[in-house]
Amino acid sequence: MTSVGYDPAAPGAELERRGIRLGDVLFQGVALAASVAATALLGLIAYQVFSDAWPAIEQFGLSFVWTEAWDPVKDTYGALTFVYGTVVTSVIALLLATPLSIAIALFLTEIAPRRVAAPIATLVELLAAIPSVVLGLWGILVFGPWVRDTLEPWLQSFLGWCPLFSGEPSQAGMLPAALVLTIMIIPITSAICRELFSRTPRDLMDGAMALGSTRWEAIRGVMFAYAAPGIAAAVLLGLGRAFGEAIAVNQVIGGANSIHISLFAPADSLGSRIAAQYQGATSALQASSILYLGAILMVISLVTNVLAQVIVRRFERSRRAY
Amino acid sequence: MTTIPSDDRYDITVRSAGLRRRKLTEKAYAGLAVASAVIAVAILALVLGTVIHKGLSALSLDFFTKPRPLFGQAGGIADALVGSALIVSMAMVMAIPFSILVAIFMAEYAGPRLSVALRIVLDVLNGVPAIVVGIFVFGLLVVGRGQSAIFGAFSLAVLMLPMVARATQEVLEIVPRSLREASLALGVTRWRTTLSIVLPTAIGGILTGVVIAVARVAGETAPLLFTSSIAANQISTDVTNALPTLPVSIFVFSESPDPGEQAAGWAAALVLIAFVLVLNIVAKVVAGRQRRKHEGV
Amino acid sequence: MKRAALATFALVGALALAAVAGQAQASSSATKDTQLVGTGATFPFPLISKWIPEVGKAYGINITYSPTGSGAGIAGITARTVDFGASDAPLSDQQLADCKGCVVIPWALAAVSIPYNLPGLNGRVHLNGATLASIYLGTITSWNDPAIRKLNPKLSLPDTKITPVYRSDGSGTTFAYTAYLSAVSGQFSRRVGNNTSVNFPTGVGARGSSGVAGVVRNTPGALTYVDAAYSIQNKLQFAMIQNRAGRFTTPGLRGIAQAVSTLPKKITSPAQLKIVDPPKAAGPLAYPISTFTYVILPTSSAKAAELRKFVYWAVTQGQKFGPPLFFVPLPTSVKAYAYRELAKVKVAA
Numbered sequence A: 001m002t003s004v005g006y007d008p009a010a011p012g013a014e015l016e017r018r019g020i021r022l023g024d025v026l027f028q029g030v031a032l033a034a035s036v037a038a039t040a041l042l043g044l045i046a047y048q049v050f051s052d053a054w055p056a057i058e059q060f061g062l063s064f065v066w067t068e069a070w071d072p073v074k075d076t077y078g079a080l081t082f083v084y085g086t087v088v089t090s091v092i093a094l095l096l097a098t099p100l101s102i103a104i105a106l107f108l109t110e111i112a113p114r115r116v117a118a119p120i121a122t123l124v125e126l127l128a129a130i131p132s133v134v135l136g137l138w139g140i141l142v143f144g145p146w147v148r149d150t151l152e153p154w155l156q157s158f159l160g161w162c163p164l165f166s167g168e169p170s171q172a173g174m175l176p177a178a179l180v181l182t183i184m185i186i187p188i189t190s191a192i193c194r195e196l197f198s199r200t201p202r203d204l205m206d207g208a209m210a211l212g213s214t215r216w217e218a219i220r221g222v223m224f225a226y227a228a229p230g231i232a233a234a235v236l237l238g239l240g241r242a243f244g245e246a247i248a249v250n251q252v253i254g255g256a257n258s259i260h261i262s263l264f265a266p267a268d269s270l271g272s273r274i275a276a277q278y279q280g281a282t283s284a285l286q287a288s289s290i291l292y293l294g295a296i297l298m299v300i301s302l303v304t305n306v307l308a309q310v311i312v313r314r315f316e317r318s319r320r321a322y
Numbered sequence B: 001m002t003t004i005p006s007d008d009r010y011d012i013t014v015r016s017a018g019l020r021r022r023k024l025t026e027k028a029y030a031g032l033a034v035a036s037a038v039i040a041v042a043i044l045a046l047v048l049g050t051v052i053h054k055g056l057s058a059l060s061l062d063f064f065t066k067p068r069p070l071f072g073q074a075g076g077i078a079d080a081l082v083g084s085a086l087i088v089s090m091a092m093v094m095a096i097p098f099s100i101l102v103a104i105f106m107a108e109y110a111g112p113r114l115s116v117a118l119r120i121v122l123d124v125l126n127g128v129p130a131i132v133v134g135i136f137v138f139g140l141l142v143v144g145r146g147q148s149a150i151f152g153a154f155s156l157a158v159l160m161l162p163m164v165a166r167a168t169q170e171v172l173e174i175v176p177r178s179l180r181e182a183s184l185a186l187g188v189t190r191w192r193t194t195l196s197i198v199l200p201t202a203i204g205g206i207l208t209g210v211v212i213a214v215a216r217v218a219g220e221t222a223p224l225l226f227t228s229s230i231a232a233n234q235i236s237t238d239v240t241n242a243l244p245t246l247p248v249s250i251f252v253f254s255e256s257p258d259p260g261e262q263a264a265g266w267a268a269a270l271v272l273i274a275f276v277l278v279l280n281i282v283a284k285v286v287a288g289r290q291r292r293k294h295e296g297v
Numbered sequence C: 001m002k003r004a005a006l007a008t009f010a011l012v013g014a015l016a017l018a019a020v021a022g023q024a025q026a027s028s029s030a031t032k033d034t035q036l037v038g039t040g041a042t043f044p045f046p047l048i049s050k051w052i053p054e055v056g057k058a059y060g061i062n063i064t065y066s067p068t069g070s071g072a073g074i075a076g077i078t079a080r081t082v083d084f085g086a087s088d089a090p091l092s093d094q095q096l097a098d099c100k101g102c103v104v105i106p107w108a109l110a111a112v113s114i115p116y117n118l119p120g121l122n123g124r125v126h127l128n129g130a131t132l133a134s135i136y137l138g139t140i141t142s143w144n145d146p147a148i149r150k151l152n153p154k155l156s157l158p159d160t161k162i163t164p165v166y167r168s169d170g171s172g173t174t175f176a177y178t179a180y181l182s183a184v185s186g187q188f189s190r191r192v193g194n195n196t197s198v199n200f201p202t203g204v205g206a207r208g209s210s211g212v213a214g215v216v217r218n219t220p221g222a223l224t225y226v227d228a229a230y231s232i233q234n235k236l237q238f239a240m241i242q243n244r245a246g247r248f249t250t251p252g253l254r255g256i257a258q259a260v261s262t263l264p265k266k267i268t269s270p271a272q273l274k275i276v277d278p279p280k281a282a283g284p285l286a287y288p289i290s291t292f293t294y295v296i297l298p299t300s301s302a303k304a305a306e307l308r309k310f311v312y313w314a315v316t317q318g319q320k321f322g323p324p325l326f327f328v329p330l331p332t333s334v335k336a337y338a339y340r341e342l343a344k345v346k347v348a349a
Helices: A013-017 A022-066 A080-111 A114-129 A134-157 A174-199 A201-210 A215-244 A247-253 A272-278 A284-320 B015-055 B061-065 B078-109 B112-127 B131-144 B149-174 B177-185 B190-218 B222-227 B246-254 B257-297 C002-031 C046-057 C070-078 C095-099 C129-136 C146-151 C172-184 C184-193 C209-219 C228-233 C251-257 C303-317 C317-321 C332-342
Strands: C037-042 C062-067 C086-087 C104-113 C163-168 C205-207 C223-224 C240-242 C290-298
Touching: A013 C163, A022 A080, A022 A284, A022 B078, A022 B112, A022 B131, A022 B149, A022 B190, A022 C184, A080 A114, A080 A174, A080 A247, A080 A272, A080 A284, A080 C251, A114 A174, A114 B015, A114 B257, A114 C046, A134 B015, A134 B222, A134 B246, A134 B257, A134 C209, A174 A215, A174 B015, A201 A215, A201 C163, A215 A272, A215 A284, A215 B015, A272 A284, A272 C070, A272 C251, A284 B112, A284 B131, A284 C205, A284 C290, B015 B257, B061 B078, B078 B112, B078 B149, B078 B190, B078 B246, B112 B149, B112 C303, B112 C317, B131 B149, B131 B222, B131 C146, B131 C303, B149 B190, B149 B222, B177 C070, B190 B257, B246 B257, B257 C205, C037 C070, C037 C303, C046 C062, C046 C228, C046 C303, C046 C317, C062 C209, C070 C086, C070 C251, C070 C290, C095 C104, C104 C163, C104 C172, C104 C228, C104 C303, C104 C332, C129 C146, C129 C163, C129 C172, C129 C184, C129 C240, C172 C184, C172 C290, C184 C303, C205 C209, C205 C251, C209 C223, C209 C228, C290 C303, C303 C317, C303 C332
Parallel strands: C037 C062, C037 C086, C163 C205, C163 C223
Antiparallel strands: C086 C290, C104 C290
């Protein structure tokens, strides 16, 4: 413990006279080192993935991204099947999850009384806590067969004319994977939306209703307009989560090698293909191509993440003007 | 002088068709909102219910004391429980001090722009998919050396870092400046102030962040697939080799055709979910207590 | 008070960590010399599972084997992340070169069964190479296709869609199966080819022998290729496959034994161990999709002594555990080849 009195003869006295404490310098140095290391870690991840993918990048170039091929026998590879699978499953999940999440958030902030809202909010958060491998287990053994036996035939009965819903129902395919992703995204998006809606300034809403609008019209006109950027950010964050999910998707998507139009047919996504094949690549080029898939996945996750953050920061800045 | 529109649609004294329609729309959307919440809760109930129902029947004393089975035998998850416990503990040891230091730097020492830059770095790190972290650690550490529980723990620590750091940073910033200034005015060094005054004040929030991060990584499968998946079917504490883990075991059981192994998968999922849910509830309780303490201040 | 609690907690935590670390150190130093870690093919996993406790009893060697697929086995031993790799597919020249001094030793012999899921069928399905190739090429899509009905005149085949299931991971079983299909179907050979991982144009992928058996079990109308032990274990009905002699055969012990009956007396390379689509001379019961499965060892290893004990035991005494699991004991010529290759495994300098 430092004494209150100042002893000029004591060691470190010169430093102390200048107001510099050795302990402080050391501590700040350690904290700085940790922060530098955290930043370096991010760079290292990008570097490692790209350098391992380099042989494939060199061999196939950028056209890898839109080439539909995955043939270890001929040693030619292309990512289109998996990019397509990732994008389609994630977009479908988003289209289904976003209105549901907004509705849930509205329910929790506007409709439900406080005593009901709190436990229901907890339950929705618990949905986020379910590990993806458990959702996948449920997907393989319970949900997939139900989709094959009940949901897909039902959809086909009135939508069968559409190529998206053609073909034989299957328990492994694009549709079960998209639905599992929906279940994963809902808690994330609804939690963010709930935050946004509860932070809408009350006087804006009250003003609208004083002018004669119904509750719903006030919500639609005022709350959504106020929260729109935040909702966009929530959507993007959910999308990023969906892009990156590998395990649960791998369990229910069916591991197909080419693109099929029907949502019922097996497909594959970037994360899922990496999880399935990385350890058993037959050639160095295949291993490197799988890492190229990882690089693509990293890039699209990064882009959605950064976009979400840009929107959030611009949102925060404009809100502070209020 | 503006003329007030005499549109019957907006005259609330007139019970017009327009008002009825608008009220109906309001009820319809309210109904949709309620229905959505019901759907969400129903899905949760469905998944949890199935896990509990199918998992309970497979639970037995054997399940908790025997290791995973070889082909054609019965077994349990004792080795996976030990492995998971060791790996998650090591991940905590690796991640927590590191994350707290980063958060301290952001909250106490960094200027506003540096702090924002670091926040962006952490948020981007948070967005890196778990499978990419898995192949990163595989390429960096496992190739040439073999799998080990330590590498698995490192991959989980990479996932924990942004979560714990951001949570800690947010809590540290809430600690009132007056507390720090009072301490410094009394002659306590800056580092002492941070460690002995600021951190303990924020401990509740830090604990919440840690517990949530642990709940998240306890269920992560992808990084462990690459770093700790080739493990003996026996209880082992040798962390220099790969150890079996709960999530990877569930992953393997889920693809098995054997009903016995599938039942083991449900039971293991039940154990994992119970653990994760308990942690989440603990986090909520701690967060609630923190909030009440601060509101009282 | 709080500080005391935190301090106690930290102390207990540190002690616990020290205890764990100490035990880890102790256990690792005790078992490092007598522990073998291997990974690879799921195909021989039933037999290896029987070997592990026996080798433990006989020599005190603690073996860890994780069935991750032949591709992962080859990759693992090439990267030396494991002590031995297992694969149903022999190494190609490129893979041998990449492995930098590895030997490929056959240590078990079994057959690839073709299980299917058609509940309530009045008999066992008969198939041949041409129909299997068409199924996996997607040109035959329904169980009551004329080509299948022609082979099964007495069966009332339903109108169910066939879901061909294949291995999504790098698999030696895929290697053996595609070798067979490429041998009997030129179109398959051109369009898909023969490898541990191929581009099947249709069907559903699953990981591991367990995975494909699981999908077949859960999906009416599905069909796959998997080691016979998995079909039996999971009570899946498997098809009888027509051989070159025109007879429909099962992946049983006699079928496999006849399939290897035309092997040369002296084996000099794994290329001679290709036994799919055996000639007519092999015998009327020869099963056309039989395969050897191999262990891959580094020629120079610190654990060479243990590896040699393990593999020698497996090739000799281990074979008697095979028949109940539909693994046929290795023929003498193959055993001799195994001993010669095993002699090349030496302790690292």
